[in-house]
Amino acid sequence: MRVLHIITGLAAGGAEQQLLLTIRHLPPGIDCEVATLSNPGSVAAALRAEGVRVHHLAMRGNRDLGVLPRLIRLIRHGRYDAVHTHLYRAGLYGRLAARLAGVRVVLATEHSLHAGTIEGRPVSAGVKSLYLAAERLGSTTVAVSRQVAGTLADWGVPGQRVAVLPNGIEAGRLRHDEPERSALRARLRRELGLPEQAFVVGAVGRLVPGKRFEVLAEALTRLPDQVRLLVVGEGPERDRLTRAAGPRAVLTGERADVPELLTAMDVLAAPSVEETFGLAVLEGLAAGLPVLHSGCPALEELPADAAPGARKLASTADAYREALLDLATARPVGPLPRPPAVAHYDIVHTAARLGELYQRLGRRGAPALAEREI
Missing domain, CATH: 3.40.50.2000 (Glycogen Phosphorylase B;)
Structure with a gap:
């Protein structure tokens, strides 16, 4: 199974490090590549050192719409079975590009969402509307905790579109x-x-x-x-x-x-x-x-x-x-x-469960489990 992960940047942050660990411990048979919209920092170097192909989209800012056709071309050329996005900007552009490229399985992990903030920034009505519009383009939104799943529910995301899969640590x-x-x-x-x-x-x-x-x-x-x-x-x-x-x-x-x-x-x-x-x-x-x-x-x-x-x-x-x-x-x-x-919370277990989710969605081409931990 070929999976393209799309992330906003690859400096050393929690979501970025989590992506590195997850790819490192995914079960055999899942081939991952990573596309970063901007800032290919230390995590990009670490991924490349482990043999993971990293694509830099050179996005210049939140409103650089030119990244969208570049993403679509990358996804079509890569013939990926699934696209998995991480962080707000990547979730907006990545899910839209994946759908336009014809990918059936489109996931997004929600790493940092609170009632009034996302990734540490206040949530305006416009930000929330864009988030929900992009969410509907995906197959499943993965919440890293039940707290995040609860916030998604409060925002109006249907429970059957949410799967709770916690982060992991390299114990x-x-x-x-x-x-x-x-x-x-x-x-x-x-x-x-x-x-x-x-x-x-x-x-x-x-x-x-x-x-x-x-x-x-x-x-x-x-x-x-x-x-x-x-x-x-x-x-x-x-x-x-x-x-x-x-x-x-x-x-x-x-x-x-x-x-x-x-x-x-x-x-x-x-x-x-x-x-x-x-x-x-x-x-x-x-x-x-x-x-x-x-x-x-x-x-x-x-x-x-x-x-x-x-x-x-x-x-x-x-x-x-x-x-x-x-x-x-x-x-x-x-x-x-x-x-x-x-x-x-050992990453070996959580990565295995993510691999199972990929396979399940690939077979069904449908939303995951109804707001329950997988």
Whole structure:
């Protein structure tokens, strides 16, 4: 089965990384290529390094209608059995191009949708109308959580057009045996300028307002000198966050070695209240870290005992300062046991379920399952 994934860009973001992991772990017999409308960044390089063909459409902006005939030609020439879009702009242009090219199976994964925002931006009446018009061109919309499925229902998307298929984490790569973990921890702390005995608060994600990393920066200024902040990611909030956190913070920028960088941390903190899944939280748990978070739908949709190492807090500097001070004082020794939530969201399982969905839609040429997890 030949599948073309269309995505808005391929810089290092959650949706982009999820696409990389999914393609890496899809079952045999599914041949994937990727088309990026713009910004073929580090994830494009990673895909190419693994032998995945990546097409760059060189789209100049949201209203560059010239991308549509280029997409149609690409889809017709590639003779794909299915087209799968990711993110808002790709969903608009990709679903329309797929239909005009005669593709019968057209999916879209909704990675970041809330009642009033999509991909961190406010939803206007025009944006919502365009979204719903494009959605009707597809066979199925895949929601990464039941929360997203609920928002789609509130927007008027029929339940029989929605399939809930959660994101996944590469659990096997996120855990290191001793002494490998100790060696990585020591080496990375030296490279990053973090003292060996420091208590390191970690955060992973795009440096955008919705991640609320400024909460951690403010908390840091009211914690003992031994506490340091390590932020992995890049984005427009970098300068502001650097000023707010001061000299005890290290901002690494975009990195491909997140599983290794997690070994340099003593706790993972995620103060965002706008998550539609919560990949960073799950990655922290998989690495054996205690986790403080302010919103993780992936955990909230599981039994309470699925992630004993995670604690939910109000997204305020006071709440994080108090919790971090407790952890820094207690100084947990060694990684925590891997909780059930990690196995539940292993990418090996979620990619296999996506492969089953492709095959089912290919046979039926019809909508998927009625708002139930597959």
